[in-house]
Amino acid sequence: xxxxxxxxxxTPSNPAYITHKIRQQLAPFVLFDAGRVVGQEDLFVGWHPHxxxxxxxxxxxxxxxxxxxxxNQDTIEDQGLxxxxxxxxxxxxxxxxxxxxxxxxxxxxxxILLPPNEEIANTRYFNxxxxxxVQVENTRILLGSYQGNKAxxxxxxxxxxxxxxxxxGESWHFQHPSQTRGFIYPRSGQxxxxxxxxxxxxxxxxxxxxxxxxxxAMTDTQFVLAVSSPWPHKVVHQYGQMHTNLxxxxxxxxxxxxxxxxxxxxxLL
Numbered sequence: 001x002x003x004x005x006x007x008x009x010x011t012p013s014n015p016a017y018i019t020h021k022i023r024q025q026l027a028p029f030v031l032f033d034a035g036r037v038v039g040q041e042d043l044f045v046g047w048h049p050h051x052x053x054x055x056x057x058x059x060x061x062x063x064x065x066x067x068x069x070x071x072n073q074d075t076i077e078d079q080g081l082x083x084x085x086x087x088x089x090x091x092x093x094x095x096x097x098x099x100x101x102x103x104x105x106x107x108x109x110x111x112i113l114l115p116p117n118e119e120i121a122n123t124r125y126f127n128x129x130x131x132x133x134v135q136v137e138n139t140r141i142l143l144g145s146y147q148g149n150k151a152x153x154x155x156x157x158x159x160x161x162x163x164x165x166x167x168x169g170e171s172w173h174f175q176h177p178s179q180t181r182g183f184i185y186p187r188s189g190q191x192x193x194x195x196x197x198x199x200x201x202x203x204x205x206x207x208x209x210x211x212x213x214x215x216x217a218m219t220d221t222q223f224v225l226a227v228s229s230p231w232p233h234k235v236v237h238q239y240g241q242m243h244t245n246l247x248x249x250x251x252x253x254x255x256x257x258x259x260x261x262x263x264x265x266x267x268l269l
Contacts, residue, residue: 002213004184004196006205010035017185017203018111020237026181026205027231028113028157030242034185035201036061037105041098047269048093049259050086051252052119052243053111056161057082058142058224060106060187063099068092069259070123077129081142083153085114085124089241089255091263106187110226111242112157113235119248126153138172139164142224146174158229166191166217174225175212182206182227184213189221 008017018032030053037043057064057076064076068084069091076082078099084090096105113119132152134141141151144160160179164172166189184193185203193215198204206213206227215223233244241256243249263269 001194002209002211003194003207004198004204005207007196007198008203008205010201010203017183022205023235023237026183027233027235028159028228029110029182029226030113030235030237031111032109032183032185032203032226034108034187034203035106037096037107040105043096043105043107045094045096047091047263049089049091049240049256050084051089051241051256052086052114052248053240054083054085054114054124054155056110056112056143057084057094058108058163059096060108061099062096062105062107065095065097066092066127067094068123068125069263070125072125074127076127079130079133081128081133083124083126083128083143083155085118087114087118087123088120089252089259090123091256091259091269108185108187108224110161112159112228113231113233113242113244115156116233116244116248118156119243120251128152133163138166138170144179160225160227162225163222164215164225165222166215166220168217168219168221170217172215172217173212174215174227175210176227177210178229179227180210181208181230182225184215184223184225186221186223189223190218191221191223192216192218
């Protein structure tokens with residue numbers, strides 16, 4: 001059975017679980033920022049750029065209000081999913097608003113590298129409502145596939161991103177012939193993988209192997225699993241820009257500067 005190689009806890013000084021220290025070994029996953037913003041009913045993140053990555057955002061006990069430089073203005077509902085493949089460059093801003101009188105806002109955001117033929121292409125964007133996400137028993141298929149069932153939208157990366165809800169004592173299994181690297185993250189509850197216990201808001205790095213994964217719920221738990229095939233390219237980065245080579249980064253940087261001027265001209269930035 002697949003084991004955990006490391007458990008990473010979120011700290012105030014380092015809110016992102018995936019950083020430059022482990023980015024290459026987890027690529028195409030290059031950032032994962034998740035957890036609850038305690039005691040706040042809303043959170044605003046101002047205009048900022050991305051390129052070369054897809055940002056995949058799932059709000060819970062919250063909704064996400066989005067606006068970007070490509071003209072997308074959208075609301076991503078509680079437990080919905082936003083995919084924004086930034087390509088050669090995009091600016092966006094976002095506002096998280098608590099739902100159901102909650103004072104804690106839950107956010108999970110995963111960055112996935114785009115392949116060379118997409119990293120300087122146009123932006124690709126979609127927003128899934130909760131009801132649009134394919135569900136197989138206790139598993140929501142956010143991206144990729146599970147037990148022969150595919151997600152609502154097809155992406156080019158060999159990636160599966162699954163949202164699983166287990167009752168205490170239940171077990172869950174996953175195995176894929178090529179998706180051998182990744183991580184697991186319980187946003188609530190406690191689970192066991194092999195001899196390791198993984199608690200709420202702790203990220204477990206998975207052993208890179210073709211072995212099956214078995215998850216046992218120690219309590220009621222809701223977790224995400226992100227797995228992929230190994231990434232064959234380099235990772236070069238500059239803040240929110242992640243690319244496979246320096247030329248792509250330069251092309252995207254020029255595009256981002258051009259868009260910034262347009263936003264300034266229109267009075268948005």
